[in-house]
Structure formats: C-alpha cells, structure tokens
Amino acid sequence: DTEVTQTPKHLVMGMTNKKSLKCEQHMGHRAMYWYKQKAKKPPELMFVYSYEKLSINESVPSRFSPECPNSSLLNLHLHALQPEDSALYLCASSRNRDRGSRSYNSPLHFGNGTRLTVT
Amino acid sequence: AQTVTQSQPEMSVQEAETVTLSCTYDTSESDYYLFWYKQPPSRQMILVIRQEAYKQQNATENRFSVNFQKAAKSFSLKISDSQLGDAAMYFCAYGTPLVFGKGTRLSVIA
Numbered sequence: 001d002t003e004v005t006q007t008p009k010h011l012v013m014g015m016t017n018k019k020s021l022k023c024e025q026h027m028g029h030r031a032m033y034w035y036k037q038k039a040k041k042p043p044e045l046m047f048v049y050s051y052e053k054l055s056i057n058e059s060v061p062s063r064f065s066p067e068c069p070n071s072s073l074l075n076l077h078l079h080a081l082q083p084e085d086s087a088l089y090l091c092a093s094s095r096n097r098d099r100g101s102r103s104y105n106s107p108l109h110f111g112n113g114t115r116l117t118v119t
Numbered sequence: 120a121q122t123v124t125q126s127q128p129e130m131s132v133q134e135a136e137t138v139t140l141s142c143t144y145d146t147s148e149s150d151y152y153l154f155w156y157k158q159p160p161s162r163q164m165i166l167v168i169r170q171e172a173y174k175q176q177n178a179t180e181n182r183f184s185v186n187f188q189k190a191a192k193s194f195s196l197k198i199s200d201s202q203l204g205d206a207a208m209y210f211c212a213y214g215t216p217l218v219f220g221k222g223t224r225l226s227v228i229a
Contacts, residue, residue, distance in 0.1 A: 033216060042210055042219035043164070056216065088162060094215075105152035105171075105215050110164035 003027055006091050006111035014119055015081060021114045023074040023091030032074040033108065034066060035090040043090055049074060050096070081118045088113045121146050123213050125220035132201045133228050139186075140196045140223045142211030149173075151213065153187070153194045158222075159207040167209070170194060203227050 004025045013019050023032065031050050035043035048056035049068040063085075065077040074091055092108040122145045132138035144153065155167040170178045170187045178185050182202075186195045198205055206227045211220040 040222075042222055043217075045216050045218075048216050090164065092164075107152075107154060107166045107169055108164075108217055109166075110156075112161065112163045115162075 004091055004093055004109050004111035006089075006114050008114060009112065010115045010117075012117045012119060013078065013081065015083075017081075018077070018079045020078065021076040021089055021091075021116075023076075023111055024072055025093040025109070026072055027093065027109065028071075028095075029093035029109070030071060030096040031094045032068060033092040033094075034074070034076055035092065037088040037090055037113070039087075047076075078116075081116075083118050086116055086118045088115050121214045121218050123211050123218055123220035125211050125223050127223045128221070129224045129226070131226040131228055132198070132205075134201055134203060136201055137197060137199045138201055138225065140198075140209055140211075140225070142194045142196070142220055144192050144194060144211070144213045146192070146213065152215075153185075154212040154217065155183070155185070155194075155196045156210045156212055156219075157205075157207045158210065159204075164210070168196065198225075201227050203229060 007022045033048050034046040036046050037043040045058050046060045047066045052068045063080050067075040090113045091111045094108045095106040124143045126141055151172045153170045157165045157167050168178050168180045168183050170185050177187050182199045184197045208222045208224050210222045
C-alpha cells in the first residue's frame with residue numbers, strides 16, 4: 001500500500017473543463033512535489049512545496065495551478081489544458097527541505113499517480 | 120547543472136541470474152545522495168536503494184546493491200538472483216529535488 005494517496009486514478013477532461021488532482025500523505029512530511037511523466041520518459045519536476053509554501057515552480061504554464069492547503073494535502077488545479085498535457089501526474093513527499101538537516105536528502109515517497117487524458 | 124545519464128534503454132536477464140544497470144551523473148557538490156527507483160506497470164515509483172556520497176561503503180538492500188565510484192561519478196545497480204517481479208523501469212536519480220535519468224527497462228526471462 002502506498003503512503004501517498006492520489007485521486008482520481010484516471011481523469012478524462014475536455015480543453016474547456018476545470019478539474020483538480022488531489023494528493024494526501026500522513027507521514028508528517030513537510031515537502032511535497034508534483035511531477036509530470038510522459039509515456040516512456042522520466043518524471044519531470046513541476047512544483048515543490050516546502051512547509052506549505054511554494055518554493056520551486058519549474059516554469060510551468062499558468063493553466064496548472066498548485067495549492068497546498070495544509071501539510072498533508074497538495075492539489076493541482078487544471079484549467080484550459082491542451083492535449084499535449086495528457087500524461088501521468090505523480091505526487092511525492094519527503095521529510096523536509098531544510099538545508100543542513102540530515103533530512104534534506106531524504107528519499108521521496110511517490111503516489112500511484114493520476115493518468116490524465118485531455119481531449 | 121545536474122545531469123543523470125543511463126546509457127542502457129533496455130536490458131534483459133534470465134531468472135535467477137545477475138544484471139547490472141549503469142548510471143553516471145554530473146555534479147559539483149561534494150555531499151549528496153543518489154537513488155535508484157523502480158517503476159513497474161502499476162506506475163508507482165518505488166525506492167530501491169540509496170547511497171550517501173560521503174560513505175565509502177556501497178549500499179546493499181537484500182538482492183540489490185550498488186557500485187558507487189565517486190571519482191568516476193558512477194552509480195550502478197546490481198540485481199542478484201533476478202525474479203520475475205523485478206521486471207520494471209529503473210530510474211537513477213540525484214539531487215533534491217530529484218533529477219531522473221532516462222531510465223532502463225528491465226525484462227526478466229523465465
């Protein structure tokens with residue numbers, strides 16, 4: 001069983017729709033991540049939250065809007081997506097990102113992902 | 120910039136045999152961690168093993184071990200006594216947040 005839970009598992013949406021991806025962890029982790037993975041490619045970092053604050057945005061288009069309501073939840077709001085945005089979206093968490101802390105390089109725990117199809 | 124290179128897009132191994140997956144990386148840092156993740160068809164990224172750069176000793180987790188050559192910036196994964204359940208995509212990863220190599224697809228032949 002995964003300790004990072006992502007919902008929904010599959011999502012099909014039109015280009016004019018608004019939808020949200022959800023991610024939840026109860027491991028007490030203070031860093032959370034969104035990755036995008038196209039077929040047969042490695043995951044690519046989109047966003048990083050550290051202590052509920054956005055710390056990294058890898059120049060992601062504004063049609064993707066992340067939100068971290070509390071330390072356990074991470075959302076990705078989707079609006080006006082394009083067919084090329086179809087991919088597997090992976091959420092991950094880690095202990096923290098405090099430089100100098102032994103936990104800085106703690107491994108990421110991933111969810112099972114949401115398979116998104118934009119029609 | 121941090122880069123991770125996996126030069127073997129695909130590998131295959133007979134069940135019960137040993138296989139080694141290669142990974143090289145580039146960094147200017149002296150203290151860092153390296154990771155191998157496995158992604159089976161179920162899609163979840165599963166941590167296989169990690170190595171702390173300041174440790175001389177190679178990490179081992181049951182049938183999985185690494186050959187870490189810091190000077191050469193090489194971090195290969197050895198899978199011993201391969202099992203059918205080992206078939207998956209294997210990603211080498213570095214840094215925080217993680218940067219992944221392109222992956223090696225491992226097939227296990229019964």
